[in-house]
Amino acid sequence: MGEKKLGVLVHGAGWVAGEHIKAFNANPHTEVVAISSRKRSSCERRAAEAGLQGVTFYTDYEAALAHEGIDIVSVCTPQHLHAENTILAASAGKHIVIEKPIANSVAEMDAMLKAVQRAGVKTVVSFVLRWNPLVETIKALVADDAIGNVYCVETDYQHDIASWWTGYEDARTKEKGVSAMLTGGCHALDAARWFAGEGRYDAATPVEVFAYAGGWRKGQRIEFNYYTNSFREAPPLEYDDLEIVLIRFDSGALGKVSVNYGCVMPYMFPIEVFGDRGTIKDNRVWSQKFPGQKGWVEIPTILPDSADVSHHPFQGQINHFVDCVRNGQESHCNLEDAIKTHEIVFAAQQSYATKQPVSLPLAR
Numbered sequence: 001m002g003e004k005k006l007g008v009l010v011h012g013a014g015w016v017a018g019e020h021i022k023a024f025n026a027n028p029h030t031e032v033v034a035i036s037s038r039k040r041s042s043c044e045r046r047a048a049e050a051g052l053q054g055v056t057f058y059t060d061y062e063a064a065l066a067h068e069g070i071d072i073v074s075v076c077t078p079q080h081l082h083a084e085n086t087i088l089a090a091s092a093g094k095h096i097v098i099e100k101p102i103a104n105s106v107a108e109m110d111a112m113l114k115a116v117q118r119a120g121v122k123t124v125v126s127f128v129l130r131w132n133p134l135v136e137t138i139k140a141l142v143a144d145d146a147i148g149n150v151y152c153v154e155t156d157y158q159h160d161i162a163s164w165w166t167g168y169e170d171a172r173t174k175e176k177g178v179s180a181m182l183t184g185g186c187h188a189l190d191a192a193r194w195f196a197g198e199g200r201y202d203a204a205t206p207v208e209v210f211a212y213a214g215g216w217r218k219g220q221r222i223e224f225n226y227y228t229n230s231f232r233e234a235p236p237l238e239y240d241d242l243e244i245v246l247i248r249f250d251s252g253a254l255g256k257v258s259v260n261y262g263c264v265m266p267y268m269f270p271i272e273v274f275g276d277r278g279t280i281k282d283n284r285v286w287s288q289k290f291p292g293q294k295g296w297v298e299i300p301t302i303l304p305d306s307a308d309v310s311h312h313p314f315q316g317q318i319n320h321f322v323d324c325v326r327n328g329q330e331s332h333c334n335l336e337d338a339i340k341t342h343e344i345v346f347a348a349q350q351s352y353a354t355k356q357p358v359s360l361p362l363a364r
């Protein structure tokens with residue numbers, strides 16, 4: 001008799017949900033048994049796209065959580081719903097994939113962690129770039145001492161987030177999106193923590209943050225469309241499009257991370273990691289381990305150079321999480337770890353207000 005598959009509920013049937021469904025479908029140990037969303041038509045569209053048969057659709061999340069045989073819930077709704085959705089899923093005893101950003105405040109994060117710990121369920125947060133082949137390669141090189149001790153990391157999320165995105169209407173607002181560093185820049189913060197962490201599966205712990213915010217898009221009713229290389233009218237961002245954050249990690253390493261929604265160019269995610277025995281710039285390596293080196297060693301691999309969710313390595317993330325659930329292990333990218341990344345965002349907000357460095361963890 002075959003092993004019973006883990007049942008999956010995907011909640012919030014939008015852009016990213018399609019990739020979660022594909023990844024669970026392709027995993028031999030899981031089966032998507034239900035999809036829930038605000039509109040039944042969105043659930044139907046996602047199921048049809050993935051060629052799913054016999055899936056149950058819900059427009060009531062609590063009814064969906066009560067569907068028989070659900071072991072894992074993927075929370076793919078807009079970010080202002082993640083805390084409530086996660087707490088309900090944990091209280092129902094489900095393991096949870098939580099899309100980034102996990103929450104809109106420190107209080108929400110604390111409540112989520114409490115619910116998850118009380119229920120004893122496993123979580124993974126969609127810092128999906130940890131499974132990108134270049135990011136995996138850099139992490140392995142750093143852990144293998146290819147560039148010595150990391151003392152400086154720079155990562156940047158350069159993305160013209162605008163009305164092309166289905167989630168823009170909520171995310172562009174101060175109330176539901178909060179900040180550029182929270183909505184998108186958290187990917188770059190997480191990458192900086194990941195590269196500054198010493199072990200193969202450790203992300204560095206931030207201990208202090210100082211930040212500036214600026215740019216040009218806040219309140220402007222125009223946005224750039226790089227497909228046509230032109231500007232068009234659009235609803236405005238309610239927060240600054242540029243944030244530059246300086247981070248001191250517990251190892252002593254420093255990080256410089258930016259989010260830039262005002263960039264007039266296609267999406268880019270540049271990476272620089274400086275060690276005391278070598279340097280990595282994107283997929284190029286200079287290391288004391290190559291004594292005859294006369295130029296940068298270029299690694300042919302897949303770079304994090306596309307914002308399209310179909311380019312993101314959700315399969316790697318979901319396979320990893322299914323292994324964690326099946327083996328009763330915690331993910332390196334679980335809720336507790338992701339809170340450290342998100343605390344940098346909220347510390348930056350405090351730094352804009354006080355014009356002072358902010359110590360982490362944040363005072364409760």
Ligand SMILES: NC(=O)c1ccc[n+]([C@@H]2O[C@H](COP(=O)([O-])OP(=O)(O)OC[C@H]3O[C@@H](n4cnc5c(N)ncnc54)[C@H](OP(=O)(O)O)[C@@H]3O)[C@@H](O)[C@H]2O)c1
Binds near residue numbers: 036040183312
């Ligand atoms: N990890 C990554 O790389 C990555 C990439 C993209 C997005 N994301 C994150 O994923 C989340 C979703 O983004 P998205 O791009 O998929 O946005 P999206 O296309 O707008 O999808 C969100 C879905 O949530 C549903 N929804 C909204 N309010 C709801 C409610 N009250 N109850 C139930 N369902 C509700 C909407 O449903 P209806 O269609 O039924 O109205 C919509 O289809 C965001 O937090 C975003 O930052 C992460």
